[in-house]
Structures are given as structure tokens and as C-alpha cells.
Amino acid sequence: MDRRSMLKKSGAAVLGASILGVDAFASSPAGAENPATAGKAAGKKAMIIGAHPDDPETGCGGTMAALKDAGWEVVCVYMTKGEAGIPGKTHDEAAQIRKAEATEACKVFGVRPIFMTQIDGSSEINKERYDEMKHLIDSEKPDIVLTHWPIDSHRDHRNCSCLVYDAWRYLGYPFELFYFEVMSGMQSQLFHPTDYVDISKYTQIKRDASFCHKSQDPEGWYDKWHGGMQTFRGMESNCAAAEAFIHLRRSGGDIL
Numbered sequence: 001m002d003r004r005s006m007l008k009k010s011g012a013a014v015l016g017a018s019i020l021g022v023d024a025f026a027s028s029p030a031g032a033e034n035p036a037t038a039g040k041a042a043g044k045k046a047m048i049i050g051a052h053p054d055d056p057e058t059g060c061g062g063t064m065a066a067l068k069d070a071g072w073e074v075v076c077v078y079m080t081k082g083e084a085g086i087p088g089k090t091h092d093e094a095a096q097i098r099k100a101e102a103t104e105a106c107k108v109f110g111v112r113p114i115f116m117t118q119i120d121g122s123s124e125i126n127k128e129r130y131d132e133m134k135h136l137i138d139s140e141k142p143d144i145v146l147t148h149w150p151i152d153s154h155r156d157h158r159n160c161s162c163l164v165y166d167a168w169r170y171l172g173y174p175f176e177l178f179y180f181e182v183m184s185g186m187q188s189q190l191f192h193p194t195d196y197v198d199i200s201k202y203t204q205i206k207r208d209a210s211f212c213h214k215s216q217d218p219e220g221w222y223d224k225w226h227g228g229m230q231t232f233r234g235m236e237s238n239c240a241a242a243e244a245f246i247h248l249r250r251s252g253g254d255i256l
Contacts, residue, residue, distance in 0.1 A: 042071055047142040047175075049077040049164055051156035052085065052120060053102035054213040057109075058226045059180040060146050061206035062199025063243050064109050069202075074111040075140055078102055079160045084121035086215050091119070097215050105212040108205060123159040133163040134170055142175050149179040149246060151189045157182070165248075179246040183225045193244035196237035199230060203241050206230075 046067050050056040056064065056076050067074050082098035083091035099115060106113040116132065118124065137145065145168070150161035161179065168177050178195070181188040199206065210226070211218045233242040 044071070045073040045075065045140065045142045045144075047075045047077060047137065047140055047145045048180075049079065049145060049147040049160060051079045051123065051148060051154070051160040053078050053082045053098040054105075054210060054216055054218075055148070055157070055182055056146075057105050057206065057210045057213070058222070059148070059182045060197075060243050060245075061109070061209050062202040062230065062241070063146070063180075063197045063245075064111060065202040065205045066197060066199060068110055074109065075114060075142070076102075076106050076109070076111045077114045077116065077136070079116045079163075080118045080120040080123060080156065081115055082120050084119075094120075094215075098213070101213045101215060105209040108209040108212060118156075118159075120156065123156045125159050125162055129159075129163060130166050130170075134167040137164070137167045137175075138171055144176045144178060146178045146180050146245065149181055149188045149191050151191075152182075153187050153189065157187065168248075173250045177248045179248065181229070181244060183221075184229060186225070191244070191246065193233070193236070194247045195245045196233060196239075196242045197245070198234075198237070198239040198241070199243050200234070200240040203230065 046064075048056040048060060048064055050059065056078070064074050064076070078099075081095035082102075083095045085098060086094040089097070102115075103113055114136070116136065118129070123129075145164060147164040148157040148161040150158055150165070152158050152161070165177070168175065179191075181191045184191050207222065207227075210222055230241040230243060233244040234240050236242070236244070
């Protein structure tokens with residue numbers, strides 16, 4: 001086999017492991033049909049849990065759109081309402097603006113938003129917050145959860161990730177857990193993907209949803225960071241544009 005053929009086969013194997021087929025992706029053979037086009041995933045639910053309005057959209061908006069297209073129910077959770085995200089605005093004023101922007105972004109995808117009660121820039125990890133996240137996830141009973149990679153320069157991202165991880169453990173590992181990246185190199189650090197999703201068909205809807213967050217000036221950073229990331233991840237996985245994930249599998253042992 002020549003080098004070009006080997007790379008092509010390798011890319012097919014990576015894309016065959018897309019989270020769109022979470023029930024079977026771990027054993028998908030090279031060149032397997034993309035589950036997004038193989039039929040509807042009736043009854044399947046995905047939760048995307050981000051720290052702030054715009055984190056889910058920019059981190060895995062293409063995957064959200066692909067999951068919806070494949071028949072999944074998708075729930076988009078915002079741990080905070082972005083209270084500290086607009087200079088010159090009070091927390092209440094910023095929260096109203098950013099909640100409205102996030103709601104509009106969810107309409108673009110056709111997904112359901114949920115807003116939690118933490119405060120942007122002052123998020124907490126304590127027993128009450130562990131319980132809050134656990135109860136929310138348990139009430140929704142998702143098949144997969146996508147959230148922040150924990151090694152991140154932003155405290156809220158780290159906290160969100162830790163709260164979701166704790167819920168996964170203490171609920172008894174009832175869903176597949178995946179981490180997404182945001183502004184890798186600047187925010188997400190040491191992110192080495194295990195899985196990719198081809199979002200070539202969904203780059204425009206991802207952009208449209210991300211640009212609903214007008215208060216965050218997406219013109220100033222979207223193309224440089226997230227446009228560049230999806231192109232780079234596409235190159236890694238042999239497609240035009242991709243989003244990358246780290247799939248955390250249970251390593252065995254009892255819950256502490």
C-alpha cells in the first residue's frame with residue numbers, strides 16, 4: 001500500500017469513529033457508512049454543556065447541527081449567562097443580552113436551551129454545584145454529553161468540565177462523555193483528539209449561530225480561531241472541515 005492510500009484509509013477509519021454513531025462507533029470499520037446518512041437516530045439525546053453563551057456554538061456547533069440532522073434531540077446547556085462578558089454593563093444587563101443571543105443561536109440550530117444558575121467569572125465547585133449539575137443531567141437522561149476539556153486557561157471552563165465529570169461518575173457512567181475544544185492554544189491546552197466529526201456541510205450554520213452572539217464581536221475572532229481550528233481538524237481527518245473530541249471511557253473500578 002502506498003502512502004497516499006494508507007492516509008486515505010486512516011482518515012476513513014477516523015471518520016468512521018464519529019460520535020454521530022455513538023452506539024457503535026468504537027467498532028466501526030474503516031470506510032463504514034457515516035451514521036448521519038445511514039438513518040435517523042430516533043430517541044437519542046445529546047447534551048452540550050458549555051460555561052458561557054457561545055461556548056457550545058463555537059466548540060461543537062457543527063456537530064450539534066449534524067446530530068439534529070441525524071434525528072437526535074439536542075439540548076444546549078449554559079452554565080452561566082455571561083454576566084461578566086459585556087464591558088460597561090451590569091451583570092443583570094449583560095445576562096439579559098447574552099441569554100437572548102444564546103436563545104437566538106439555539107433557534108438557528110433548532111435545539112433547546114437550558115440556563116443554569118452560576119455566575120460568569122465567579123463559578124464555583126462545591127457540594128451544591130455538584131448536586132445541581134448531577135440533577136440536571138439526570139433529569140434529561142442523555143445518551144451523550146459534550147463539554148469543555150478540563151485543561152483550559154479559563155476557570156469557568158475548567159469548573160464546568162469538572163462538574164460534568166463528577167456527575168458522570170456519580171450517576172454511574174450512564175452516558176458517553178466527550179470533551180470539545182475552544183480556542184486551542186489560547187484556552188484549551190494539550191488537546192489530543194480521539195474522535196472527529198466531519199462538519200463540512202455545517203460550517204455555515206455553525207457560523208450563523210456563533211454570530212448571533214453580537215455582543216462578543218465574533219467578527220474579531222471567529223475566523224481566526226474557530227474557522228482555523230475546523231480547517232486544521234479537517235486536514236487531520238481527511239475532510240474539508242471537522243470538529244475534534246476526546247472521548248473519555250470508563251477505566252474500570254467502583255465509584256468512589
